[in-house]
Amino acid sequence: MTKEYGVGIIGCGNISAAYFRLIPLYNNLKVVACGDINMAAAKARGEEFGVEAQAIDALLANPAVDVIVNLTIPEAHYPVSKNALEAGKHVYSEKPFVLTIEQGEDLREIADAKGLRVGSAPDTYLGGSHQFVRHLIDAGRVGKIMSGTAHVLGPGMEMWHPNPDFFFQPGGGPILDMGPYYVNNLVNLIGPVKRVVALANKAKEERIISNGPRSGEKVPVIVMTNVHAILEFASGAQISLLASWDVWANRHQNMELYGTDGAIFVPDPNFFGGKVEVAGTDKEVHEVEVWDHPLTAKNYQFDWGMQANYRGIGLSDMMAAVETGRDYRCSLDRSLHTIDVLTSILRSAEEGRAIDIATTCTQPAALGIEEARALLR
Numbered sequence: 001m002t003k004e005y006g007v008g009i010i011g012c013g014n015i016s017a018a019y020f021r022l023i024p025l026y027n028n029l030k031v032v033a034c035g036d037i038n039m040a041a042a043k044a045r046g047e048e049f050g051v052e053a054q055a056i057d058a059l060l061a062n063p064a065v066d067v068i069v070n071l072t073i074p075e076a077h078y079p080v081s082k083n084a085l086e087a088g089k090h091v092y093s094e095k096p097f098v099l100t101i102e103q104g105e106d107l108r109e110i111a112d113a114k115g116l117r118v119g120s121a122p123d124t125y126l127g128g129s130h131q132f133v134r135h136l137i138d139a140g141r142v143g144k145i146m147s148g149t150a151h152v153l154g155p156g157m158e159m160w161h162p163n164p165d166f167f168f169q170p171g172g173g174p175i176l177d178m179g180p181y182y183v184n185n186l187v188n189l190i191g192p193v194k195r196v197v198a199l200a201n202k203a204k205e206e207r208i209i210s211n212g213p214r215s216g217e218k219v220p221v222i223v224m225t226n227v228h229a230i231l232e233f234a235s236g237a238q239i240s241l242l243a244s245w246d247v248w249a250n251r252h253q254n255m256e257l258y259g260t261d262g263a264i265f266v267p268d269p270n271f272f273g274g275k276v277e278v279a280g281t282d283k284e285v286h287e288v289e290v291w292d293h294p295l296t297a298k299n300y301q302f303d304w305g306m307q308a309n310y311r312g313i314g315l316s317d318m319m320a321a322v323e324t325g326r327d328y329r330c331s332l333d334r335s336l337h338t339i340d341v342l343t344s345i346l347r348s349a350e351e352g353r354a355i356d357i358a359t360t361c362t363q364p365a366a367l368g369i370e371e372a373r374a375l376l377r
Helices: 016-025 039-049 056-061 074-086 101-114 128-138 173-177 179-190 313-324 332-351 369-375
Strands: 005-010 029-035 067-070 090-093 118-120 145-153 193-201 206-208 218-220 226-233 238-244 255-259 262-266 276-279 285-288 300-302 305-307
Touching: 005 016, 005 056, 005 313, 016 029, 016 039, 016 300, 029 039, 029 056, 029 313, 056 074, 067 074, 067 313, 074 090, 074 101, 090 313, 101 118, 101 332, 118 313, 118 332, 128 179, 128 262, 128 276, 145 179, 173 179, 173 226, 173 238, 173 332, 179 193, 179 226, 179 238, 179 255, 179 332, 193 332, 226 332, 313 369
Parallel strands: 005 029, 005 067, 067 090, 090 118, 145 238
Antiparallel strands: 145 255, 193 226, 206 218, 226 238, 255 262, 262 276, 276 285, 300 305
């Protein structure tokens, strides 16, 4: 019989609703409590989803809570995760789970001493479409990947988020906010990064909120919002990454990977599903039917329509690994490597030189059809 772990959610803001709705998909997880520095927000979410709302100290002391899901703002991720580990809880954090390598190593030391696990979103690369791309690459469908492009482009988060301030503060910006989706997926597909070089700027010194009760308020922009980077991978591949919140329109594919025998067009790493296209040496691009993976089913209603959404699969995989002692896919090692890559991109732009990546990691194990199905109720 599968062991069920009690989940405590800290941070009851905008993103928390998806976790409350989706964690019940997994057979080894149950949300038992929630908390927030704003108790009113915790009580509102608790009433909405039938979960006990607690003060954070009480939640951390709750014996029914085995693992904390940390959904606080980026600057709070490290101290909240540290407190959770010191309270004897496993931790799974929203990205970026820390803002420096030193913070990540500190969490590792505490976790190792207490026999606990630390994991981090994003887990979108475990979606069926991205795992199908991994399957095609591993099978040699387009030869060895040697180059490619990745684009995450838009006009800014103030367009839709009611409290977008943190997006433009340290820990935010398109690189640290959206970059984890892209770098995690690239590590999944072709392995760790060896070196980066980048340029960066910003188009505006302040943004105007255009959504919700604060509409019309100005938000100062502290971080760079337009970043061009080149990533050199240990495999020899070189991928250009453009991440910007200063773009009103574009015609770029989210991700394209070019192999010695063809090219593969990867769906948006921000989502679990999407169309996969391939070209061979004939140069003809055609859509390929994605396999019958359980994490491709459209199960979640967004404003723009139904999409596959399985946030929490990384958490479920981590807790399943607690039982067996195996590696888990959204591990501290891989998450810290992603942070190293992203912060090195920003450092490269600031210092005007290429930066060697200090950390490394292995590719995560592929998440096949049966393995994914085994985690679902």
